[in-house]
Amino acid sequence: MQGMPLLIKNVTVLTLDAAGTILENANVAIAGRTICGLGEAPPGFEPDEVIDGYNHLAVPGFFNAHCHSPMTFERGWAEDLPLERWFNERIWVAESALTSDDVYWGAALAACEMIRGGCVGFNDHYFYMDRVAEVAAEAGLKASLTWCQFGLGGDKEVGADLAGSLAFVDRWQGAADGRIRTVLGPHSPYVCPPAFLREVSALAREHNLPLHIHLAESPEQVQNSLAAHGLTPTAHLAACGVFDGPCIAAHALCLTPDDVALLAEHGVSVAHCPITYMKLAMGVNDLGPLLAAGVNVALGTDGPGSNNDMDMKAVVRTAALLQKYHTQNAEALAGDLPLRLATANGARAMGFGESGELAVGRAADLVLFDLDRPHLYPRHNLVANLVHAARGSDVTHVIVDGRLIYRDGDILTLDEAKIMAQADRRARRMVSQKLRIVREYKG
Amino acid sequence: MQGMPLLIKNVTVLTLDAAGTILENANVAIAGRTICGLGEAPPGFEPDEVIDGYNHLAVPGFFNAHCHSPMTFERGWAEDLPLERWFNERIWVAESALTSDDVYWGAALAACEMIRGGCVGFNDHYFYMDRVAEVAAEAGLKASLTWCQFGLGGDKEVGADLAGSLAFVDRWQGAADGRIRTVLGPHSPYVCPPAFLREVSALAREHNLPLHIHLAESPEQVQNSLAAHGLTPTAHLAACGVFDGPCIAAHALCLTPDDVALLAEHGVSVAHCPITYMKLAMGVNDLGPLLAAGVNVALGTDGPGSNNDMDMKAVVRTAALLQKYHTQNAEALAGDLPLRLATANGARAMGFGESGELAVGRAADLVLFDLDRPHLYPRHNLVANLVHAARGSDVTHVIVDGRLIYRDGDILTLDEAKIMAQADRRARRMVSQKLRIVREYKG
Numbered sequence: 001m002q003g004m005p006l007l008i009k010n011v012t013v014l015t016l017d018a019a020g021t022i023l024e025n026a027n028v029a030i031a032g033r034t035i036c037g038l039g040e041a042p043p044g045f046e047p048d049e050v051i052d053g054y055n056h057l058a059v060p061g062f063f064n065a066h067c068h069s070p071m072t073f074e075r076g077w078a079e080d081l082p083l084e085r086w087f088n089e090r091i092w093v094a095e096s097a098l099t100s101d102d103v104y105w106g107a108a109l110a111a112c113e114m115i116r117g118g119c120v121g122f123n124d125h126y127f128y129m130d131r132v133a134e135v136a137a138e139a140g141l142k143a144s145l146t147w148c149q150f151g152l153g154g155d156k157e158v159g160a161d162l163a164g165s166l167a168f169v170d171r172w173q174g175a176a177d178g179r180i181r182t183v184l185g186p187h188s189p190y191v192c193p194p195a196f197l198r199e200v201s202a203l204a205r206e207h208n209l210p211l212h213i214h215l216a217e218s219p220e221q222v223q224n225s226l227a228a229h230g231l232t233p234t235a236h237l238a239a240c241g242v243f244d245g246p247c248i249a250a251h252a253l254c255l256t257p258d259d260v261a262l263l264a265e266h267g268v269s270v271a272h273c274p275i276t277y278m279k280l281a282m283g284v285n286d287l288g289p290l291l292a293a294g295v296n297v298a299l300g301t302d303g304p305g306s307n308n309d310m311d312m313k314a315v316v317r318t319a320a321l322l323q324k325y326h327t328q329n330a331e332a333l334a335g336d337l338p339l340r341l342a343t344a345n346g347a348r349a350m351g352f353g354e355s356g357e358l359a360v361g362r363a364a365d366l367v368l369f370d371l372d373r374p375h376l377y378p379r380h381n382l383v384a385n386l387v388h389a390a391r392g393s394d395v396t397h398v399i400v401d402g403r404l405i406y407r408d409g410d411i412l413t414l415d416e417a418k419i420m421a422q423a424d425r426r427a428r429r430m431v432s433q434k435l436r437i438v439r440e441y442k443g
Numbered sequence: 444m445q446g447m448p449l450l451i452k453n454v455t456v457l458t459l460d461a462a463g464t465i466l467e468n469a470n471v472a473i474a475g476r477t478i479c480g481l482g483e484a485p486p487g488f489e490p491d492e493v494i495d496g497y498n499h500l501a502v503p504g505f506f507n508a509h510c511h512s513p514m515t516f517e518r519g520w521a522e523d524l525p526l527e528r529w530f531n532e533r534i535w536v537a538e539s540a541l542t543s544d545d546v547y548w549g550a551a552l553a554a555c556e557m558i559r560g561g562c563v564g565f566n567d568h569y570f571y572m573d574r575v576a577e578v579a580a581e582a583g584l585k586a587s588l589t590w591c592q593f594g595l596g597g598d599k600e601v602g603a604d605l606a607g608s609l610a611f612v613d614r615w616q617g618a619a620d621g622r623i624r625t626v627l628g629p630h631s632p633y634v635c636p637p638a639f640l641r642e643v644s645a646l647a648r649e650h651n652l653p654l655h656i657h658l659a660e661s662p663e664q665v666q667n668s669l670a671a672h673g674l675t676p677t678a679h680l681a682a683c684g685v686f687d688g689p690c691i692a693a694h695a696l697c698l699t700p701d702d703v704a705l706l707a708e709h710g711v712s713v714a715h716c717p718i719t720y721m722k723l724a725m726g727v728n729d730l731g732p733l734l735a736a737g738v739n740v741a742l743g744t745d746g747p748g749s750n751n752d753m754d755m756k757a758v759v760r761t762a763a764l765l766q767k768y769h770t771q772n773a774e775a776l777a778g779d780l781p782l783r784l785a786t787a788n789g790a791r792a793m794g795f796g797e798s799g800e801l802a803v804g805r806a807a808d809l810v811l812f813d814l815d816r817p818h819l820y821p822r823h824n825l826v827a828n829l830v831h832a833a834r835g836s837d838v839t840h841v842i843v844d845g846r847l848i849y850r851d852g853d854i855l856t857l858d859e860a861k862i863m864a865q866a867d868r869r870a871r872r873m874v875s876q877k878l879r880i881v882r883e884y885k886g
Contacts, residue, residue: 072817075832076824080767080777112817278764279831281773308831309818318764321721324523325765330724334523374515374555375752377863378870381519388722388751389518393836420820427821 004048006030006404007041008397011053011368014382015358016060016343020336022382028058030364033177033401038360049404051397056368057386059339060356061120061398062312063142063346066212066250066271066300068126069135070098070106072113073427074305083218083280091305095127097433102426104131109423111139112416113310117392118367120400123248123271123300123350125185125212127160129168137176140405140413142365144248144350145172146185146212151196162203169209179401181210181351186242188214189233190221194240201241210246210351213237216254217282234259243268248349250300253277253285264293269349272341273302274322275315280306286327291337298346299338313392316342320387336383364402369394447491449473449847450484451840454496454811457825458801459503459786463779465825471501473807476620476844481803492847494840499811500829502782503799504563504841505755506585506789509655509693509714509743511569512578513541513549515556516870517748526661526723534748538570540876545869547574552866554582555859556753560835561810563843566691566714566743566793568628568655570603572611580619583848583856585808587691587793588615589628589655594639605646612652622844624653624794629685631657632676633664637683644684653689653794656680659697660725677702686711691792693743696720696728707736712792715784716745717765718758723749729770734780741789742781756835759785763830779826811840 007030013023015038029037029045036042071091078090103126114122121142124132129147136143147160147168160168162184169182184204186192192200204211216222216233225233234255237243243266250271252263263270270290277284290297299319301310316338323333333341344356347365354363369376375389398406405413450473456466458481472480472488479485514534521533546569557565564585567575572590579586590603590611603611605627612625627647629635635643647654659665659676668676677698680686686709693714695706706713713733720727733740742762744753759781766776776784787799790808797806812819818832841849848856 073821074823075818075821076827079824079827079831080774082773086773109817109820116817275764278768279773281767281771281775283771284768304832308827311818311834318761321718321761322768324724325721325727328724328726330525330529330722331523332724372863374552374559374859374863374866375518375754377552378516378518378867380517380870380874381522384519384522384751388522389747391754391834391836393834416817420815420817423817424821427823431823 005046006049006051006399006402007045007047008051008053008058008368011056011058012371012382013038013358014057014059014386016336016340017357017359028358030399030402033364035358035360035362035364038358051368053368055370055372056396057371057382058358058366058368059386060343060358061365061367061400062118062342063298063350063352063355064114064119064122064300064310064312065248065269065298065346065349066273066302067110067122067124067310068303069110069122069124069132069310070103070126071303071305072109072310072423073102073106073430074303075308077431078305083282086280086306094430097430098127100128100131102430103128104134105419105422105426107132107135108414108419110304110310111135111141112411112414112419114141114312115139115398115406115411116395117311117313118395118398119310119312120355120365120367120398121347121350121352123212130171133172133175133180136180138413140400140403142179142352142400144181144183144212146183149184149186149192149200151186151192151200162200166203166207169207177401183210183212185212189225189236194229197237197240197242201244205245210248211242212248213242213250215249215252217251219254222254232256232259234262238262238266246351253283255285257289260289260293260295263290264295269296269298271298271300271349272319273300273315274318276302276306278318278322284322284326287323288327288332296345296348297341298349299342311392312342313390317388338387339383364399366399367395368397370396448489449492449494449842449845450488450490451494451496451501451811454499454501455814455825456481456801457500457502457829459779459783460800460802471801471809473842473845476807478801478803478805478807481801494811496811498813498815499839500814500825501801501809501811502829503786503801504808504810504843505561505785506741506793506795506798507557507562507565507743507753507755508691508712508741508789508792509716509745510553510565510567510753511746512553512565512567512575512753513546513569514746514748515552515753515866516545516549516873517746518751520874521748526725529723529749537873540873541570543571543574545873546571547577548862548865548869550575550578551857551862553747553753554578554584555854555857555862557584557755558582558841558849558854559838560754560756561838561841562753562755563798563808563810563841564790564793564795566655573614576615576618576623579623581856583843583846585622585795585843587624587626587655589626592627592629592635592643594629594635594643605643609646609650612650620844626653626655628655632668632679637672640680640683640685644687648688653691654685655691656685656693658692658695660694662697665697675699675702677705681705681709689794696726698728700732703732703736703738706733707738712739712741714741714743714792715762716743716758717761719745719749721761721765727765727769730766730776731770739788739791740784741792742785754835755785756833760831781830782826807842807845809842810838812837813839
């Protein structure tokens with residue numbers, strides 16, 4: 001379902017074009033799924049809806065390049081724990097009680113958060129992904145989706161084998177007017193055996209599908225990979241053919257200079273999720289060498305079990321702050337760069353290259369921020385205000401593929417009240433189920 | 444001006460008492476400036492206003508333990524620069540064009556932000572402080588205020604000498620029904636000569652006033668202090684008598700174990716401002732040894748020239764994330780501890796010990812968060828949701844000293860639209876003035 005012709009009048013536009021052009025008092029005309037006028041509307045343009053853009057800022061919408069959206073159900077469920085205990089004692093145990101319906105409502109809750117925070121697309125890696133695809137279709141969001149694959153056999157009801165993953169691809173590739181894209185999702189080099197990584201990589205090339213995988217999250221993973229394969233996790237994935245086609249590598253925190261060169265050479269996108277790294281005390285990497293090598297670095301929320309929310313605006317600010325802090329260089333990730341990572345780079349990583357810049361002919365994936373808030377005065381530097389002071393809650397309108405899906409506090413595509421009620425009820429049930437499972441396990 | 448009898452019905456209450464008690468479906472009765480009923484209203488209590496607390500969370504309001512509120516005028520004015528260049532090339536130059544009226548409107552803008560974000564009190568250290576006091580009185584906020592003192596003579600129109608500071612104390616100590624407290628504010632050991640520090644400390648004791656000072660922000664400051672005085676900045680301040688009475692030391696990032704012991708021994712409060720430390724790439728300290736030694740650690744926004752906002756909720760989250768990251772310990776600053784730093788510890792540091800906990804007989808300084816937001820479901824852990832997912836924009840009501848000053852998006856005490864317009868206009872003027880000054884200086 002595409003939008004009606006839409007005109008945003010008298011708005012300030014942060015185009016995020018190569019020159020960083022900012023237009024004042026501009027009109028943005030949208031027809032179908034495309035921006036058809038910028039500055040002035042085209043002659044004879046007759047909008048069905050006019051949005052008053054006075055004292056608002058139009059910017060390209062955010063693309064959340066790595067998340068596990070149904071994990072909203074685990075928000076607050078695994079607090080103040082290091083990665084290993086976080087996963088083994090809390091996350092995995094709760095997820096053992098997960099149902100397909102839980103995934104639907106958990107992803108729907110995440111979609112509400114993402115839309116309210118100015119996100120137009122997300123890259124999701126989880127289970128029961130048909131249900132996440134349903135949510136993306138209903139919500140009006142763009143999405144790049146994959147079943148998480150362990151490659152170890154195991155619980156068929158949760159993990160997808162490759163045949164199941166390909167069936168998912170058949171059902172959803174290009175669905176929702178092309179807003180939904182599918183990929184293949186081997187979990188990580190530490191969970192997937194090399195033969196499986198080779199098989200899934202070959203299948204991805206055969207079916208022209210990108211891959212989405214976790215990479216090099218800790219020094220221990222690097223040590224283990226060196227011991228098992230004689231290669232860093234990055235070199236190991238390259239050797240298995242994982243990088244022979246488009247790939248999003250989530251995290252990629254522990255990289256040698258050779259690893260960085262490999263990622264650049266293969267055009268791998270890296271999804272950087274700074275709030276998780278801080279919350280789980282994982283450490284972080286300097287993005288400078290990746291960016292200097294030309295690697296496409298994007299930003300993600302990760303799952304709300306670690307973040308604890310789906311707020312890309314918070315990720316943008318935290319990414320800038322953490323890079324400055326980590327590199328002891330206040331000039332790191334300066335200016336509009338964190339915004340570009342969260343918009344054009346995310347869109348490119350997910351295969352939505354038509355997004356990420358406001359220009360005639362580009363996708364109408366944009367959001368409006370209300371500038372009439374005390375924390376957004378004065379206007380010395382609109383970009384700095386957006387990166388460091390604006391909040392997700394300042395977003396007033398979200399347009400995806402030319403369709404208005406959020407307006408002044410109302411999500412126009414989802415029943416938010418019902419979703420919140422369902423999510424609360426189901427998360428409680430999942431946890432009580434989980435407690436039953438733990439009691440049985442402990443005898 | 445105190446509030447009318449007020450009843451909040453059916454609210455969830457995070458008391459932040461010693462046991463961390465959470466009350467469900469409770470009533471909070473407020474008479475005068477005090478909580479007179481919690482759980483049930485007292486018999487015969489007749490409120491003038493009833494607030495429906497359904498699906499809301501009542502928590503003690505935040506105390507911003509270190510800020511320079513009029514620096515809202517410099518938001519976005521000094522971006523992506525290290526501390527020295529940030530100060531010398533941008534901040535100090537702009538402030539050279541500052542007027543008394545600018546301070547009023549800048550502080551008023553900050554007050555709007557603080558109120559909207561659930562802040563009930565702030566500790567401010569700047570110039571033309573009569574104007575900040577006017578704002579605090581009008582806004583209905585609690586405040587601890589001081590003129591910044593350099594102790595080097597200099598520009599009389601900006602810096603206050605001690606006589607001027609004491610005159611400010613005479614005018615404002617206990618004003619606004621006791622909501623305004625005054626302190627003395629020598630800028631820092633690196634700006635104030637030892638004789639001045641001794642003089643201001645003696646005056647503080649004589650007049651029973653606390654001190655508010657910057658301390659140990661960088662290793663260079665420690666080296667310089669050792670070279671000049673043979674003492675760390677902390678030991679030097681102790682030797683000058685600065686810690687002989689109540690004192691808030693802002694930052695205190697570079698401390699030896701002996702320094703920590705000195706701060707604990709003298710009951711010094713430390714105001715920790717994590718967003719500034721990240722933004723300016725200053726490094727941070729492990730709060731663990733300070734807390735273990737019993738030092739009263741509080742949280743602050745610092746000035747919006749470095750932060751870039753006055754949002755204490757963002758500071759609470761960032762403090763927790765940065766401690767976990769910096770100490771490589773996901774259990775650091777766990778549970779409700781970051782909230783306690785931002786409430787009771789801040790209140791105690793500023794001399795408002797009646798605040799910081801919701802209990803009968805304590806000050807009615809509290810705020811309501813709307814829990815009916817997608818990012819605040821599910822409810823596995825209300826405290827974690829508040830620390831890591833709730834935003835300042837979720838605050839719906841702010842009550843200070845029993846008086847409702849914010850309700851559902853409306854600040855009841857200030858003309859926010861006028862303040863935003865004035866702040867924008869005046870900040871532009873300040874900057875153009877500054878450009879003139881720089882041109883003259885460069886000849």
